[in-house]
Amino acid sequence: MLPKERAAFQPYPPDIIVNQTVESIPNFECVRSISCDDIDRNGLQHFAHLYDYWVIKTGRPLVIKGFQDLLDKKLFSSEWLQKNYGKKVENVRDLGKGANVCFSIGHYLNKMPALAGRINTATFDKPQIQRLYLKDIDCPAEWQSSLEQMIVPQLFYLNESPKPYLGPGSTFTGQSECPRTQEGHVIARAGDLMSSLPTEMRAENLMCYIGHEGTYTPAHQEMCASLGHNLMVEGSSDSVEHGQATQQGSSVWFMTETKDRYAVAEYWASILGHDIDLEDHFSQLRAWEKAPFKTYLVEQKPGDLILVPPLAAHQVWNRGTRTVKVAWNRTTVDTLEHALGEALPKARVVCRDEQYKNKAIVYFTLEKYSNLLQNTPRMDHPEVQGLWSDFRRLFKLYTDIMLSESFSKSPPPQDQIEFAKFDGNVTCSYCRCNIFNRFLTCPWCKSNEEDAYDVCMDCYVMGRSCGCISKLAWVEQFPWKDLVGRHDAWRRQIVSNDVLVSGDDIKTARSRFPLLTVARGQLGRKPVAEICQEQLLLRPWTDCKNGRLQENDEKEATPTDSEDCDYGQARKRRKFQRPKRKIGQTRGLCHHCHESEPPWKLATCSQCYTQYCFGSLFRAFNISPQDALEKPHWVCPKCQKTCNCSVCRYDTTMVPYEPVRSFVGHDTRKVADPRSTDSLINMKLNNAHWVTMFGSDIEQRLIKVQIEENLKRSEALNRSQTPDPMQQSTSNGNGALTCHDFQGIHQDDPDDTPVDPALVEASNIFMGIVQDTVAT
Incomplete structure (x- = not known):
C-alpha cells in the first residue's frame, strides 16, 4: 500500500565494502566491466557492437576501466583546478538543508578534508552533519578538449561524426573510412544528436561534480531518456595533501536495468512513498536489498567511465576526501523514441522541465541527414546503411x-x-516542456509579451491551463505548409532509396511510408490538436476580472475529486430509501464517485451514455483524459465489464479492473506558473485506496505493471513498425544464423525485437575477455 510516511533518508557508513555487500545479498550483482586495453585489442567496431547490444539493446550498465593511465595527471588535478578556476564562485548544494550556498571553487577544495573528516563510523548518521556537494558546474574548456581526444567519439558529448582521436581503439577501428560528400562532409551518423541543433538551442550538459564523503545524488533516470556517461577524472588517495590527511576517493553506484523501469517506479511509489521522476529520494541500503528487481553495484574509482542505459534508475554515494567527475548525456534515435513515447509524458505529470528540445532535434536531424544522403550513390558501408x-x-x-x-x-x-x-525557447507555462510548433496562449491574463501564458496541447487536454480555462488562442512557430512540404520531401527521398535497395515496386515502397493525409485517415483516433479544438468549445471561460465562471449551474473550476470515498466499504446500517439527487440539465453524475459535474468534466460512454469523471478514470482505472477523449467512440469500464465501483463490484459478471500503477500525488502548483489551475484532475490526491483495495501483494502488482507496459509497447511497435529494406534479408548465403534465429536465445531481452548476430558475437568476445580476466 502507499505509506502514509515516506521512506526517510538514511546515510551509508564509510566502511561499507561493495564486493562483500554484493556477495551477501541475492538480488545484487556487480556491473560488468571492460578495459581500455580490451578495446585496443578488439577494435572500435567490436566495441560499438558491444555497446549497442549491452547498454542500449539489453539496457544494462557497463564500466570502462583504465582511463587513469591516459589522462593528463597535471591537467586533471585539484591543484590545476585550484590554480585556474579557484576564484570562480559557484553554488554548492547543502544536501541537508536543501539549499544552495555560494563558495569559490578554491575555498570549497580547501575545506573538503575538514568536511570529509567530520564523517566517520560514529557520526555518519547524525542529522546535523554538513554534506556540501559542488555539482552541476560547467566543465573547464581545457578538460573538454582533452577528453575529446581520449574518449571514443561515438560516446562523447556533442559528437557530430567519426573523427580522429588518441584514446582506446584509435589505432584499430575495424572498418574502412567513412565516405564523404562532394563538399567533404562525412556520411555517417552523429554520436550525439544534440549537435544537430543550432548552437544557441543546444543544452549544456557537460558538467563537473566534486564531492566528499557522505554527499550523494538521489535515485533518478537520465533526463529525456538520454544515455548517461560519468568519468571520474581525479580522486584523493590515502596520503597527506598540503599537510592534511586524506582518504581514498570513490563513488558507489546503485543501478538498474532499462527493462525494470516500471517495477522501479512502482516500488518507489507504493513501498517507499516517493516518485522516481521527482529525483528527491536517496534510497537506503535496506530498500535496495528488499527490492523485487536486480540491482547492479560498482565502486567507481579514478579512471572509471560509467555508461548508463536509457531510463535505468540509479543513485550515487560519494566516499573519501574528494571525488572529481565529469558527466555528460547523449541523445540518439533510441533515446528519442524513449523520450517521446515515455519519458516526456511522465515528466509532464510532475512538471519536470525539458531542456533537450527532443522534437526540434528530430526535425533538425532529419534536415541534416537528408542533406548528407542527397544524391549519395548506393553504398554498402555500415555507416551509410546505419544512416x-x-x-x-x-x-x-x-x-x-x-x-x-x-x-x-x-x-x-x-x-x-x-x-x-x-x-526553440517557448516552453509550457504549466509543465515546462519545450514546445515544437503549435500551442495555446491566453490573451486575457497576460500583462505584456514576456508575461504570456502559453500551454502545450498535451497539458490542455489534461485540464491544465490558466484560470481563464477557455477562449485561448492558437499559435504556430512554423508555417504548416512548410512542415508538410518537408515531410513530403523526406518521404520521397526514403521511397526512392528503398526502391533501389529492396527491389520493391514503388507502390509497395510508398505504402510503407504513406502521405501525411493518408496517415491521418489511418490514425483511428483524434490527434491532440483536434481534442484541443473540441475542448475549447466545451470548456467555460472565466472572467479574470471578477473570477466568476461564465457558465450556468457551475460551482468551481477545480474538481473535488472525492472518488477516494468508497460507499461499498461503509459500515452496515439500516436500509432506507435514499432520495434521488436532482441533477440539472447542465450537470451530470459520475457513475463511479457519484459527484455531480458539468458535462465537460465527464467522459460519456458511446454505448450506454454512462458518465465518468476524469479523476475517477485517472486513479481507479489508470486512464488519462487523453486516453478517453482521443477515441471517437469511447466505451466505459461498465460496458467493458471492468468497472470497480462500489456498486458494480457486486455484479458477478464484472471483472473489476485492478489498478497496478501507484500515483503518489503532486502539488504541481508549486512548480507551475502561479496563474495555473487543474480543471479536470486534482493532482494532489493519490490513488492509494484503489491500488490497495484488491490486495497489497507488491510483487504481483509489479509483475502486472511489467506485463501491461510491455504489452502496450509491443502493440505500439506493431502499429508503427516499418520494414527496413536494409535488414529484410533472412540469409547471408553462408549458413550463418540470421536475426530470427536469435529470437529464442535471448529470453531476457527487454522486448521481442530481433537481436543482430554481430552484436551477440561482439558481446561474447568481450564477456569472454572479462571472464578470463576474472579467472586469472
Missing part, C-alpha cells in the same frame, strides 16, 4: 509529431492563428 536506418526511424517520429498537431477537417481560420517564428 539510412536512422533516417527512417526519425521520419516515423516526425510523422507522429505532425499527426499529433493536425487539426480536424474544420481547422481554425488562418487569420485567428498567431505566428511566432521558431527560436
Whole structure:
C-alpha cells in the first residue's frame, strides 16, 4: 500500500565494502566491466557492437576501466583546478538543508578534508552533519578538449561524426573510412544528436561534480531518456595533501536495468512513498536489498567511465576526501523514441522541465541527414546503411509529431492563428516542456509579451491551463505548409532509396511510408490538436476580472475529486430509501464517485451514455483524459465489464479492473506558473485506496505493471513498425544464423525485437575477455 510516511533518508557508513555487500545479498550483482586495453585489442567496431547490444539493446550498465593511465595527471588535478578556476564562485548544494550556498571553487577544495573528516563510523548518521556537494558546474574548456581526444567519439558529448582521436581503439577501428560528400562532409551518423541543433538551442550538459564523503545524488533516470556517461577524472588517495590527511576517493553506484523501469517506479511509489521522476529520494541500503528487481553495484574509482542505459534508475554515494567527475548525456534515435513515447509524458505529470528540445532535434536531424544522403550513390558501408536506418526511424517520429498537431477537417481560420517564428525557447507555462510548433496562449491574463501564458496541447487536454480555462488562442512557430512540404520531401527521398535497395515496386515502397493525409485517415483516433479544438468549445471561460465562471449551474473550476470515498466499504446500517439527487440539465453524475459535474468534466460512454469523471478514470482505472477523449467512440469500464465501483463490484459478471500503477500525488502548483489551475484532475490526491483495495501483494502488482507496459509497447511497435529494406534479408548465403534465429536465445531481452548476430558475437568476445580476466 502507499505509506502514509515516506521512506526517510538514511546515510551509508564509510566502511561499507561493495564486493562483500554484493556477495551477501541475492538480488545484487556487480556491473560488468571492460578495459581500455580490451578495446585496443578488439577494435572500435567490436566495441560499438558491444555497446549497442549491452547498454542500449539489453539496457544494462557497463564500466570502462583504465582511463587513469591516459589522462593528463597535471591537467586533471585539484591543484590545476585550484590554480585556474579557484576564484570562480559557484553554488554548492547543502544536501541537508536543501539549499544552495555560494563558495569559490578554491575555498570549497580547501575545506573538503575538514568536511570529509567530520564523517566517520560514529557520526555518519547524525542529522546535523554538513554534506556540501559542488555539482552541476560547467566543465573547464581545457578538460573538454582533452577528453575529446581520449574518449571514443561515438560516446562523447556533442559528437557530430567519426573523427580522429588518441584514446582506446584509435589505432584499430575495424572498418574502412567513412565516405564523404562532394563538399567533404562525412556520411555517417552523429554520436550525439544534440549537435544537430543550432548552437544557441543546444543544452549544456557537460558538467563537473566534486564531492566528499557522505554527499550523494538521489535515485533518478537520465533526463529525456538520454544515455548517461560519468568519468571520474581525479580522486584523493590515502596520503597527506598540503599537510592534511586524506582518504581514498570513490563513488558507489546503485543501478538498474532499462527493462525494470516500471517495477522501479512502482516500488518507489507504493513501498517507499516517493516518485522516481521527482529525483528527491536517496534510497537506503535496506530498500535496495528488499527490492523485487536486480540491482547492479560498482565502486567507481579514478579512471572509471560509467555508461548508463536509457531510463535505468540509479543513485550515487560519494566516499573519501574528494571525488572529481565529469558527466555528460547523449541523445540518439533510441533515446528519442524513449523520450517521446515515455519519458516526456511522465515528466509532464510532475512538471519536470525539458531542456533537450527532443522534437526540434528530430526535425533538425532529419534536415541534416537528408542533406548528407542527397544524391549519395548506393553504398554498402555500415555507416551509410546505419544512416539510412536512422533516417527512417526519425521520419516515423516526425510523422507522429505532425499527426499529433493536425487539426480536424474544420481547422481554425488562418487569420485567428498567431505566428511566432521558431527560436526553440517557448516552453509550457504549466509543465515546462519545450514546445515544437503549435500551442495555446491566453490573451486575457497576460500583462505584456514576456508575461504570456502559453500551454502545450498535451497539458490542455489534461485540464491544465490558466484560470481563464477557455477562449485561448492558437499559435504556430512554423508555417504548416512548410512542415508538410518537408515531410513530403523526406518521404520521397526514403521511397526512392528503398526502391533501389529492396527491389520493391514503388507502390509497395510508398505504402510503407504513406502521405501525411493518408496517415491521418489511418490514425483511428483524434490527434491532440483536434481534442484541443473540441475542448475549447466545451470548456467555460472565466472572467479574470471578477473570477466568476461564465457558465450556468457551475460551482468551481477545480474538481473535488472525492472518488477516494468508497460507499461499498461503509459500515452496515439500516436500509432506507435514499432520495434521488436532482441533477440539472447542465450537470451530470459520475457513475463511479457519484459527484455531480458539468458535462465537460465527464467522459460519456458511446454505448450506454454512462458518465465518468476524469479523476475517477485517472486513479481507479489508470486512464488519462487523453486516453478517453482521443477515441471517437469511447466505451466505459461498465460496458467493458471492468468497472470497480462500489456498486458494480457486486455484479458477478464484472471483472473489476485492478489498478497496478501507484500515483503518489503532486502539488504541481508549486512548480507551475502561479496563474495555473487543474480543471479536470486534482493532482494532489493519490490513488492509494484503489491500488490497495484488491490486495497489497507488491510483487504481483509489479509483475502486472511489467506485463501491461510491455504489452502496450509491443502493440505500439506493431502499429508503427516499418520494414527496413536494409535488414529484410533472412540469409547471408553462408549458413550463418540470421536475426530470427536469435529470437529464442535471448529470453531476457527487454522486448521481442530481433537481436543482430554481430552484436551477440561482439558481446561474447568481450564477456569472454572479462571472464578470463576474472579467472586469472
